[in-house]
Structure formats: structure tokens, C-alpha cells
Amino acid sequence: MTAPLYAIPGTPPAGLPEEAPQAARTVAEVLAQSQVETVIDELDRDLIGLAPVKSRIRDIAALLVIDRLRAQHGLAAQAPSLHMCFTGNPGTGKTTVALRMAQILHRLGYVRKGHVVSVTRDDLVGQYIGHTAPKTKEVLKKAMGGVLFIDEAYYLYRPENERDYGQEAIEILLQTMENQRDDLVVILAGYKDRMDTFFQSNPGMSSRIAHHLDFPDYATPELLQIADRMLSATQYRFGDEAREAFDSYLRLRIAQPHFANARSVRNALDRARLRQASRLYADRERVLGADELSTIVAGDILASRVFANAQKDAP
Ligand SMILES: Nc1ncnc2c1ncn2[C@@H]1O[C@H](COP(=O)(O)OP(=O)(O)O)[C@@H](O)[C@H]1O
Ligand SMILES: [Mg+2]
Structure with a gap:
């Protein structure tokens, strides 16, 4: 507190x-x-x-x-x-x-x-x-x-x-x-x-x-717009299908405990950036352009344990 x-x-x-x-x-x-x-x-x-x-x-x-x-x-x-x-x-x-x-x-x-x-x-x-x-x-x-x-x-x-x-x-x-x-x-x-x-x-x-x-609490489309805003403010963007992945992520995350609206969006994006960095870091010889360096791909989102937990919880 x-x-x-x-x-x-x-x-x-x-x-x-x-x-x-x-x-x-x-x-x-x-x-x-x-x-x-x-x-x-x-x-x-x-x-x-x-x-x-x-x-x-x-x-x-x-x-x-x-x-x-x-x-x-x-x-x-x-x-x-x-x-x-x-x-x-x-x-x-x-x-x-x-x-x-x-x-x-x-x-x-x-x-x-x-x-x-x-x-x-x-x-x-x-x-x-x-x-x-x-x-x-x-x-x-x-x-x-x-x-x-x-x-x-x-x-x-x-x-x-x-x-x-x-x-x-x-x-x-x-x-x-x-x-x-x-x-x-x-x-x-x-x-x-x-x-x-x-x-x-x-x-x-x-x-x-x-x-x-x-x-009021934000609706999912608003949370997505907030995500776009937060990414562009830090010179990142969602790549193809990453935005859809984040939409699915939000729908699952909202239903979980301790969901905190725009703050949860911020935290999720921080973790996506970490995954993006690890992914790019893994390939030492690759020439990295600005585009690749600023793109969050669907995989960076889908690796979240929110998806794994959802699968586990499914009947
Ligand atoms: N409507 C909004 N549009 C864009 N970003 C927002 C919006 N509301 C909150 N945020 C962002 O979400 C985070 C949490 O907001 P904050 O003002 O600390 O919420 P609260 O004080 O209600 O807990 C901050 O990083 C803030 O910039
Ligand atoms: Mg506050």
C-alpha cells in the first residue's frame, strides 16, 4: 500500500x-x-x-x-x-x-x-x-x-x-x-x-x-487503443496479427484477478518488449533494421502465461 x-x-x-x-x-x-x-x-x-x-x-x-x-x-x-x-x-x-x-x-x-x-x-x-x-x-x-x-x-x-x-x-x-x-x-x-x-x-x-x-473501467477496444498509444510513444508497434493476439490476451486477462485496466496494458507491453528483445538477441549474426527492432510480433504476445493458464483452466 x-x-x-x-x-x-x-x-x-x-x-x-x-x-x-x-x-x-x-x-x-x-x-x-x-x-x-x-x-x-x-x-x-x-x-x-x-x-x-x-x-x-x-x-x-x-x-x-x-x-x-x-x-x-x-x-x-x-x-x-x-x-x-x-x-x-x-x-x-x-x-x-x-x-x-x-x-x-x-x-x-x-x-x-x-x-x-x-x-x-x-x-x-x-x-x-x-x-x-x-x-x-x-x-x-x-x-x-x-x-x-x-x-x-x-x-x-x-x-x-x-x-x-x-x-x-x-x-x-x-x-x-x-x-x-x-x-x-x-x-x-x-x-x-x-x-x-x-x-x-x-x-x-x-x-x-x-x-x-x-x-469507468475501459472496454477492450479502448485498452487496445491505449496499447497502440503506449507503443507508439516508445517507438514500437504491433506487427501483423500481433494486435489481434493482444486483443485475445486482453479478453483473457480481464477475466483474471488483479486486472488493472491501463496499468495492466502497460505491464503486458513491458513484458512483450522483453520477449521481443530475447527473441532478437538470440540470433547474434542477424542484421537488425529499424523495422524489426520496433516490431512486436504475435509470438511476443502469445508466449504470455495468460494463454497457457487459459488452456490449463479450459474444461
Ligand atoms: N485513458 C488513457 N489513455 C492512455 N493511457 C492511460 C489512460 N489511462 C491510464 N493510462 C495509463 O495507464 C497507467 C495507469 O494510469 P494511472 O493514472 O496511474 O491510473 P490510476 O491512478 O487510476 O491507478 C499510466 O501509465 C497511464 O499513463
Ligand atoms: Mg494511481
């Missing part, structure tokens, strides 16, 4: 200029000055599927752009609450979208730096009395000016443990989410059902989350 604490630098400071030469008066002017549309277009282009998520992000961006225009007229009473909850199964793109969201928030001037600090319970909660508050505060300090992404956030709450230190972390988080919402956005992530239960027991947290985005 322990993910490393990592910080991803934001985009070079685009942001809204502190003193825009001319205050934006139209949506187009806000979009042009902030260059936020580039991020949204990239998100649309780079991420396969996720239609409901993409449309929610457009809605949130619209809200923020209008909020900027309202501020020009002195209409903004206080910073809008931007804390969010991303629910969905593993590998559905929650972390990836959080990075893009941080860029959007940064470009529109809602956070100073636009970096993402990604944590789990272990990064926030100490083992001993007195350890939790400093740990949580340290993480919050790192995240200030950006997005704090708490993966599997419901593990912060352990009702079966009467004196669980998680509660202390939750209370500090709640306070910061309220008092410093003009410079920190918290995104809670995890499985939908567990998050629902968590919110039921933690109404304070629930009431501070303004936006709920649910990430």
Missing part, C-alpha cells in the same frame, strides 16, 4: 500574469492569456476514452474561467472550493488526470506552482503518539501551491481501531482544506464503494469535496 512520496514539477509558470497588461474581458481572452485550452486539448488527445471525466473537466474549467471574469468585476466573494474526489478501479487514469488537473489549476492561477504531491496513508500517519501531526504537516507544506493527491484515502479512517492516528491526520487535512483552499487543492482517490463508505463516516470531509469524478 505504500507508494513513494513523489513530487512532479508543474509546467513552466504560465499562470495568469499577476498584472495582465489588459484584464481579460471575454472567455477567449482568459483562455488565450492562461493557455489553459492547450492542456484540455492535450488531455482530450492523449487520453483514450474517459468521456465522462473529460466532460467534467471541461465543466470545471468553465467554472474557473467564469470565476476569473467575475473577479474582474469584484463579484468573487471567496476562493471557490476545488477539492476533488477521483473514484475508479486501479489503472483507470486517476493519477494521470490529477497531473493534468494540476496544470489547469495552475494556468488559471488557482495554485501557485501546479505540482502534485502523491501520498498514501503511510506518508501522513505516524506509528507512535505525536508522530502524525508533524508528518501530515510536512506533507502539506510540500504540497502547498499545488495538488495533494491522496491515494486510497479511505485508509486514513480505521473505525475498528479506537485510537487510530488516522483521525488526527484527517482533522489536520480538514483544517488546511478549509483555511488554505486558495493555495492547495486536495484530490482524494480510490475505489468508489470504499470512498462512499468513508464519506458516510466522515461528513466533514464529504462536505469539503466540491467535485466528484468517477473513472
